[in-house]
Amino acid sequence: MKKTALSVFIGLVIGGGGIYALTNVHLLPEWKQETAHEGHDDHEGHDDHEGHDEHEDESKEVEISKAAVRSAGITTMDTKLEKLTEGLDVTAVVQCNQDRLAHVGPRISGTLVEIKKTALLGKEVKKDQILAVLDGIELGKAKAAYLKQKALLKTAEDRVEKETALFTRLNRLEIGVEAIQFLERKQLLEVAKRNYDREAKLFKTRASSEKDLLTAQAQYLSAQARFNAVKDKLLLLDVSETALQSLTRKTARSLSGVGTTSAREKLESIVAYKTIETELQAACELLYTLGLRESDIKLLGHDHDQPISSFYLRAPISGRIIEKHATIGEIVESGKSIFVIADLSTIWILLDIYEGDVPKVKIGQKASILAPGFKDPVLGEVTYLGDIIDKETRTLKARVEIKNPRQRLKPGMFVQVKLLKNSQSKAIVLVPEEAIQRAGAECFVFVQEKIGHYEKRSVQLGSRSGSRVIIRKGLKEGETVVVTGSFWLKSQLSKSKLGGGHSH
Numbered sequence: 002m003k004k005t006a007l008s009v010f011i012g013l014v015i016g017g018g019g020i021y022a023l024t025n026v027h028l029l030p031e032w033k034q035e036t037a038h039e040g041h042d043d044h045e046g047h048d049d050h051e052g053h054d055e056h057e058d059e060s061k062e063v064e065i066s067k068a069a070v071r072s073a074g075i076t077t078m079d080t081k082l083e084k085l086t087e088g089l090d091v092t093a094v095v096q097c098n099q100d101r102l103a104h105v106g107p108r109i110s111g112t113l114v115e116i117k118k119t120a121l122l123g124k125e126v127k128k129d130q131i132l133a134v135l136d137g138i139e140l141g142k143a144k145a146a147y148l149k150q151k152a153l154l155k156t157a158e159d160r161v162e163k164e165t166a167l168f169t170r171l172n173r174l175e176i177g178v179e180a181i182q183f184l185e186r187k188q189l190l191e192v193a194k195r196n197y198d199r200e201a202k203l204f205k206t207r208a209s210s211e212k213d214l215l216t217a218q219a220q221y222l223s224a225q226a227r228f229n230a231v232k233d234k235l236l237l238l239d240v241s242e243t244a245l246q247s248l249t250r251k252t253a254r255s256l257s258g259v260g261t262t263s264a265r266e267k268l269e270s271i272v273a274y275k276t277i278e279t280e281l282q283a284a285c286e287l288l289y290t291l292g293l294r295e296s297d298i299k300l301l302g303h304d305h306d307q308p309i310s311s312f313y314l315r316a317p318i319s320g321r322i323i324e325k326h327a328t329i330g331e332i333v334e335s336g337k338s339i340f341v342i343a344d345l346s347t348i349w350i351l352l353d354i355y356e357g358d359v360p361k362v363k364i365g366q367k368a369s370i371l372a373p374g375f376k377d378p379v380l381g382e383v384t385y386l387g388d389i390i391d392k393e394t395r396t397l398k399a400r401v402e403i404k405n406p407r408q409r410l411k412p413g414m415f416v417q418v419k420l421l422k423n424s425q426s427k428a429i430v431l432v433p434e435e436a437i438q439r440a441g442a443e444c445f446v447f448v449q450e451k452i453g454h455y456e457k458r459s460v461q462l463g464s465r466s467g468s469r470v471i472i473r474k475g476l477k478e479g480e481t482v483v484v485t486g487s488f489w490l491k492s493q494l495s496k497s498k499l500g501g502g503h504s505h
Contacts, residue, residue: 061457063447063493070453075486077449078436082428082478088369088421089361090464093352095372095414098402101344103317106337108292111137111312113331113339120340122325126316132340133314133327141310143287148302150281157274165270179235184249186228193217193224320344321408345408350381350418353396362386362420368401369419371468372410379403379410383420417465430476431469436484437462438491446476447483447490455483455490 065073115134119126126132200217203209236242288298292312301309324341333339350370354362364386369378381403390397401418403410410416436446437460444462447455463471476482483490 061494063455063457063490065453065455065493067453073486073489075489076484077481078432078484080430080432080472080476080478080480080482083431084428088419089354089358091352091354091358091418091420093350093370093401093416093418095410095412095416096349096351097323097343097345097412098347098349101318101320101347103320103342104338105132105314105317105340105342106335107135107137107312107314107333108290108335109137109139110335111135111140111333113327113329113333114311116327116329120322120325120327122322125321126319126342128316128319130316131313132316135312135314135333136308136310137312138310140288140291140293140312141308143284143291144301144309147281147284147288147298150277150284151302154274154277154281157270157277160270161274163270179231183228183231183235186224186231190221190224190228193221197221314339316340316342318342318344323412343412345405345412347402348405348410348412350401350403350416352399352401352418352420353391353394354386354399356390356395356397359390359397361422362397362399367421368403369421370401370403370410370416371419372414372416373468375409378419379405429463430472430478432472432476432482433484434465434468434470436482436487437470438487440491446472447487448476449481449483457494 112135113133114136117131117133119130120132197214197217197220200209200214204211204214285298297313320342321344322340323343325339326337327333327339350368362383364383366383368381368383370381371378381401383399384402385398385400387398432446438445438447443459445457445459448458449455458475460475461473463473465471
């Protein structure tokens with residue numbers, strides 16, 4: 002026994018593997034084979050590093066049984082060429098579209114007396130939908146002032162109508178007087194004309210003197226002038242020519258009436274009405290300022306279901322209630338937000354662009370967004386690019402806006418954004434990141450030759466595309482790559498190296 006141990010020791014020293022053999026004496030046959038191989042390498046003139054590489058090359062395959070494949074849960078995929086547009090990959094965060102975000106609160110202080118059942122957290126609401134009912138003393142006073150001015154205006158309006166009617170009567174009376182004068186002067190004109198015509202005939206036959214003719218002519222012209230004066234006055238009072246021709250003493254007397262007013266009194270009533278109308282408009286504008294709408298103001302005095310001091314809080318936009326800070330009975334101060342509504346049909350993706358990548362980004366540039374759990378990317382475009390580099394992070398703010406009709410993207414999500422360079426794409430191989438294994442600086446995958454037989458394949462990686470990685474070198478289209486279970490195969494390969502053989 003002592004002689005055998007001594008022989009082993011001498012052999013180990015000669016072979017240059019003393020430390021390994023002392024700790025693994027029971028592997029003597031394998032040690033002898035490796036010692037002979039190492040001696041052959043030395044004879045060929047290779048250095049130790051090159052000998053190690055050849056040992057590595059011998060351990061690039063793993064062979065296991067079909068039962069072990071099922072037990073390890075190994076899954077594979079066949080590689081294929083895919084069209085992918087190159088671009089800049091950026092990690093970003095989802096945010097609400099700030100142009101479609103509303104903080105809802107009262108314009109005046111009030112007590113919250115009711116929250117509508119449809120105004121719950123997470124509920125969809127429509128524009129102008131009532132969210133809550135509040136009660137405010139200030140608004141009650143403003144409503145009362147408006148209703149007072151509204152009542153005064155009605156009284157003033159009635160007065161104007163009355164004064165106008167009385168003044169119309171006065172106007173009719175004046176027309177009646179003038180109409181009687183018109184008829185009298187018309188009759189005098191007819192008499193003067195007949196007298197003038199008679200004197201003209203007598204003068205032709207030398208039966209009358211020229212003096213009598215001239216006197217009759219003067220009387221006729223005077224009557225004509227007086228008739229024309231009263232006729233013109235009636236025309237100015239809006240009496241038509243047709244009415245003048247059919248005018249009689251009976252119709253002239255019917256134009257007069259009892260109970261008249263002066264033009265001054267009529268004017269005073271109109272001035273009073275205009276003054277109250279102005280004050281009512283001012284009261285109405287105050288209600289607008291306090292948050293009431295035109296439809297709400299029209300209901301004042303008719304809505305008996307609510308106290309005069311009550312007012313509604315409405316949704317300014319359609320969207321989803323994402324925040325709610327409302328408790329029945331609390332006093333809500335002016336300007337305090339008790340609801341936050343967001344229209345999530347469009348959202349913003351906020352990006353931080355590193356200083357060196359800023360020239361690669363432009364307004365209107367197309368972007369591909371992939372969120373965790375999403376199978377397909379969503380397309381959008383850059384709508385904003387900042388102007389100031391952050392001193393701490395050396396990044397520039399940018400924003401991508403996208404449509405989100407089904408609201409699958411949620412504010413706060415982290416997403417992967419690819420800012421596309423152009424519309425041209427090239428065919429590449431992509432594999433899930435789970436398939437990639439690493440050993441130091443080396444990246445590799447396992448290629449399935451057949452079920453149970455796997456080859457380690459070094460690959461050169463490109464950029465990420467969502468949860469997948471671009472393979473720039475090392476794989477071809479149609480090869481079968483291990484996805485799930487690649488780490489297990491890596492561990493089996495390590496055991497194989499240590500044991501000097503394949504794992505089964």
